[in-house]
Each structure stands twice: as C-alpha cells, then as structure tokens.
Amino acid sequence: MKNRLDVNLINLFSSYHVWEESDRFFFETDNGLKYFVDFSLEDNPKFVAYWFNLINMSGAASPNDTKIWQTVFCIIEGFFQANPDILLYMCSTDGGQQAQRARLFSFWFNKAGQQERYFFKTIEVKGEELDSKEYVAVIIPRIHPQAQEFLKFFDEETAMFNAMKP
Secondary structure (H helix, E strand, O other), X not given: OOOOOOHHHHHHHOOOOEEEEOOEXXXXXXXXXXXXXXXXXXXXXXXXXXXXXXXXXXXXXXXXXXXXXXXXXXXXXXXXXXXXXXXXXXXXXXXXXXXXXXXXXXXXXXXXXXXXXXXXXXEEEEOOOOOOEEEEEEEEEOOOOOHHHHHHHHHHHHHHHHHHOO
C-alpha cells in the first residue's frame, strides 16, 4: 500500500483488538478464531486498486459474531482513510461456499451503513470449472475522481470475462 494504516485509530472503533505483522492485520474473536486482512496491489496502469483479502486462519466455521464484521469494516475504513483508492474483493471458493460468502459480505456492508460513502457492487462470474461461479466485488468511495469510470470498466471487464467462458 502507498500509505500505512493507523492501527491505533482502527482500534479506537474496532470490536476486536487488531494488530499488524508483515503488512497483515490480525484479530482474534471471543471464540478463539483467528483472522487476517491484507491488501495487494492490482496490476492496472489506469487505476490504483487493491485486492482486499479476508482469511479465516482457523478454518473453523465462525458463529454469528457481529464483532467480526464490525472489525473488518474498521480495517476497511482505515484503508480508505490512508489510501482513498479502490478495493476489489473475490470470495474464496473453498468448500463451494462462495455464494454464501458473497451474500454475507454484502450483508455486512449494508449493516455497516456505508452506502452513502461508498459504491459497492458484486458481480457473479463464471469460474474455471464447468458450472462453477465466483463472486467479485468492488468498493469505491463515492468521491473518488474515477468512480464512474472504474465502475463502467468493472462492468465491461466482468462481462467480457463471462462472455469468454463456455
């Protein structure tokens, strides 16, 4: 990332304590589940965009824990405060649960009440395997100078990708 996230500021509002190690942001739930979030630069000469990655390191199913989404969105907000760029997100296909992950992330976004500040869009794309689907999302500040241009690009790229798949 261009600018480092302020972990102290994130922790002022986060439900779980967040710490940083090697450009990853970790937290542990009350149930002992460990997560990390990181951001990786998308290779695109026209737009500055980062892939947002949320990893459940424990591999165990997480209970309905509202503190998880609250913490995740504090980290995302910290990202945008430091880097007013574009975030991309692809749901993990582990266990064939990508549709549920996409719905859950959309639910979290709506519950966080961020619709006034950010554009959020999820698109279903054809996966590598026959009849498989993947879900890609974009989060972009409404005040971003390239917001409309990027959203159009996002739609065109995902449509082209879907058209190329059988």
